[in-house]
Amino acid sequence: MAQVSLHRVVKKFDQTEAVRGIDLDIVDQEFVVLVGPSGCGKSTTLRMIAGLEETTSGEIMIGGTVVNDLPPKDRDIAMVFQNYALYPHMTVFENMSFGLRLKKFPKAEIKTRVERAAGILDITELLDRRPRQLSGGQRQRVAMGRAIVRDPKVFLFDEPLSNLDAKLRVQMRTEIKKVHQQVRTTTVYVTHDQVEAMTLADRVVVMNGGRIEQLGTPHELYHAPKTRFVAGFIGSPAMNFVRCRLVDSGAAFSIKLGDELTLPVPAERSAAYRAYADRELLLGLRPEHITEARNYGAGAEFTMPIDVVEPLGMETMVYFTIDGTEVCARVSPEAALAPGERMRFMADMRHMHLIDPETDRVIEVPAAARVGATASVTAA
Amino acid sequence: MTSITADTVGNVQSRRGSLRRNRRWALVTSYFFLILFAIFFLTPPFYQLVTATKSSAEISRQTSNPWLPSFHPTLENLDTLWNHTDFPIYLKNSAIVTVAVVVITMLIAVPAAFSLGRMRFWGSGILATGVFLTYLVPDSLLFIPLFKIVGGLGLLNSYWALVLVYPTLTVPFCTWIMIGYFQSIPKELDEAALIDGANHLQMLFKIFIPVALPGLIAATIFAFTVCWAEFVYPMAFIYSSNQLVLTAGTITTLVKGDVYQWGMIMTAALLAAAPPLVVYAFLMDYYIAGLTAGATKG
Numbered sequence: 001m002a003q004v005s006l007h008r009v010v011k012k013f014d015q016t017e018a019v020r021g022i023d024l025d026i027v028d029q030e031f032v033v034l035v036g037p038s039g040c041g042k043s044t045t046l047r048m049i050a051g052l053e054e055t056t057s058g059e060i061m062i063g064g065t066v067v068n069d070l071p072p073k074d075r076d077i078a079m080v081f082q083n084y085a086l087y088p089h090m091t092v093f094e095n096m097s098f099g100l101r102l103k104k105f106p107k108a109e110i111k112t113r114v115e116r117a118a119g120i121l122d123i124t125e126l127l128d129r130r131p132r133q134l135s136g137g138q139r140q141r142v143a144m145g146r147a148i149v150r151d152p153k154v155f156l157f158d159e160p161l162s163n164l165d166a167k168l169r170v171q172m173r174t175e176i177k178k179v180h181q182q183v184r185t186t187t188v189y190v191t192h193d194q195v196e197a198m199t200l201a202d203r204v205v206v207m208n209g210g211r212i213e214q215l216g217t218p219h220e221l222y223h224a225p226k227t228r229f230v231a232g233f234i235g236s237p238a239m240n241f242v243r244c245r246l247v248d249s250g251a252a253f254s255i256k257l258g259d260e261l262t263l264p265v266p267a268e269r270s271a272a273y274r275a276y277a278d279r280e281l282l283l284g285l286r287p288e289h290i291t292e293a294r295n296y297g298a299g300a301e302f303t304m305p306i307d308v309v310e311p312l313g314m315e316t317m318v319y320f321t322i323d324g325t326e327v328c329a330r331v332s333p334e335a336a337l338a339p340g341e342r343m344r345f346m347a348d349m350r351h352m353h354l355i356d357p358e359t360d361r362v363i364e365v366p367a368a369a370r371v372g373a374t375a376s377v378t379a380a
Numbered sequence: 381m382t383s384i385t386a387d388t389v390g391n392v393q394s395r396r397g398s399l400r401r402n403r404r405w406a407l408v409t410s411y412f413f414l415i416l417f418a419i420f421f422l423t424p425p426f427y428q429l430v431t432a433t434k435s436s437a438e439i440s441r442q443t444s445n446p447w448l449p450s451f452h453p454t455l456e457n458l459d460t461l462w463n464h465t466d467f468p469i470y471l472k473n474s475a476i477v478t479v480a481v482v483v484i485t486m487l488i489a490v491p492a493a494f495s496l497g498r499m500r501f502w503g504s505g506i507l508a509t510g511v512f513l514t515y516l517v518p519d520s521l522l523f524i525p526l527f528k529i530v531g532g533l534g535l536l537n538s539y540w541a542l543v544l545v546y547p548t549l550t551v552p553f554c555t556w557i558m559i560g561y562f563q564s565i566p567k568e569l570d571e572a573a574l575i576d577g578a579n580h581l582q583m584l585f586k587i588f589i590p591v592a593l594p595g596l597i598a599a600t601i602f603a604f605t606v607c608w609a610e611f612v613y614p615m616a617f618i619y620s621s622n623q624l625v626l627t628a629g630t631i632t633t634l635v636k637g638d639v640y641q642w643g644m645i646m647t648a649a650l651l652a653a654a655p656p657l658v659v660y661a662f663l664m665d666y667y668i669a670g671l672t673a674g675a676t677k678g
Binding site: 073077081089 | 566568569571572573574575576577578582586587590591593
């Protein structure tokens with residue numbers, strides 16, 4: 001069990017900078033997920049923690065020791081790879097016990113540890129098989145077993161579920177969470193799938209272009225994204241962004257979207273937004289916060305002609321256009337109208353975000369003015 | 381509606397029929413060429429066998445057809461070859477030289493391939509190409525300078541000269557084959573081994589060699605064949621019959637001036653071909669392709 005700290009870590013490959021100075025503190029037993037689009041430096045960061053990649057500069061500490069110059073085997077970590085990386089000529093038992101055998105553990109101890117790990121992962125019957133006789137999900141379990149058996153300070157996962165089909169991925173996701181609840185080892189997990197990140201993580205690190213965009217609990221990232229990138233990356237379907245102008249209409253602010261639509265800004269936010277009055281900004285509003293007009297709840301109502309309707313069963317996605325930008329709304333199936341018809345929508349402006357297009361940062365709003373952001377304070 | 385359905389079914393069936401016809405034609409063509417090649421390649425051994433069982437008198441008689449088996453098959457060639465020539469010594473020498481060279485080749489080529497193919501270091505790419513380039517120089521060019529070297533070492537007229545020289549033929553090519561096989565092993569496998577605490581030597585012996593076993597066997601077969609069949613070097617470096625190997629030995633003993641002892645030459649050729657056959661048959665059993673299946677998502 002250990003904490004992991006990264007201090008101004010930089011990685012250059014020849015001339016390209018893959019990781020541009022990362023500071024990150026992961027506490028003992030925490031499950032941290034690095035998430036971002038491909039090429040954002042998340043895998044490189046993980047590989048530097050593992051010792052598979054040298055750091056160009058900066059410091060990596062595991063359990064209080066600087067490990068920059070230690071080889072992977074002396075870092076006391078275990079890693080699960082995207083393509084499993086099982087030894088094809090060994091049985092499952094041999095695969096799982098390989099590390100212990102190299103360290104000359106007594107036979108009885110090896111057997112106990114492997115059997116315990118196999119028990120946790122429910123692969124006891126597979127111990128005599130070879131990797132090629134296993135299904136994808138089983139191989140992934142064996143790869144996890146190999147990590148658990150070692151009882152390391154830190155687990156490192158490099159996109160472990162990307163090779164599984166959608167159904168199995170969801171199943172294994174739960175499995176990984178369960179294992180972490182049982183074994184409680186500090187875990188760093190890399191994925192490009194924001195749903196995986198949100199469901200698994202205690203804290204999520206959103207990376208982009210070799211930098212950390214934002215670090216926070218899933219709740220914080222969803223409700224209080226700090227940059228346009230995070231706002232657009234977290235949440236599915238993605239947040240709508242529409243060009244707008246902040247208008248001071250005397251008593252309160254409102255935002256003007258194109259020529260046709262004006263939406264009120266909640267009064268609590270006036271102070272935060274005052275400096276941006278009369279500026280060209282970007283409104284960010286998630287599809288789930290634009291619904292059909294209801295006679296309950298708070299929201300600004302407006303009417304728009306529908307372009308496209310996508311029924312998903314539990315809900316229906318409705319697309320319309322504001323000022324040349326396509327906007328998605330999440331409405332209940334019964335309320336959805338047909339394409340071409342004008343539909344009455346309701347926008348829950350308590351969840352709005354305003355983005356300064358010059359900095360691409362979300363204009364900060366005091367926690368009290370946000371809905372749902374209070375829970376995150378205690379979680380952090 | 382029904383007519384459309386029937387039509388579609390008919391279409392599918394005719395397509396299926398054409399597929400079957402297609403496959404049949406492919407098979408017929410394959411068989412035709414395979415049989416052609418089999419005849420082509422089996423003719424020399426057949427001719428050898430036919431000639432080996434004939435007496436010298438029968439061979440030199442112009443009346444009988446050389447392609448037809450003898451009416452009076454005889455083992456007299458075998459008897460003379462085995463009991464009254466140095467053939468058994470050549471066989472023994474060939475075996476010693478070949479085994480020694482195969483062992484030396486593997487001891488050099490496998491670690492060389494591992495380091496060149498897997499341990500990224502400065503100049504490894506150029507070195508790997510360099511190793512291959514040495515293979516492109518033919519032995520008929522090399523034997524004169526090598527004669528000087530072998531002579532300088534005092535190894536002329538000793539089969540140990542061959543043990544020294546043959547690896548220059550086998551090591552480059554075997555290294556090249558093994559580099560290819562090692563490179564086909566997913567990178568994550570060594571990383572997993574590295575994290576599991578293996579050093580490079582353990583990685584080589586516990587992961588790479590077992591996983592690349594088919595490649596190792598291919599390289600062994602190659603080295604074996606080259607050593608067994610090499611002709612120029614023994615011809616150039618060795619002249620005593622107690623040091624000669626099969627290839628050069630057979631020619632120097634059984635061709636006396638312009639007298640060719642065809643019966644015995646053919647018998648010797650047949651016997652010389654037997655060990656490689658046995659080795660191939662034995663090693664092919666272990667040549668289990670697709671051993672890497674299941675290591676990673678494939």
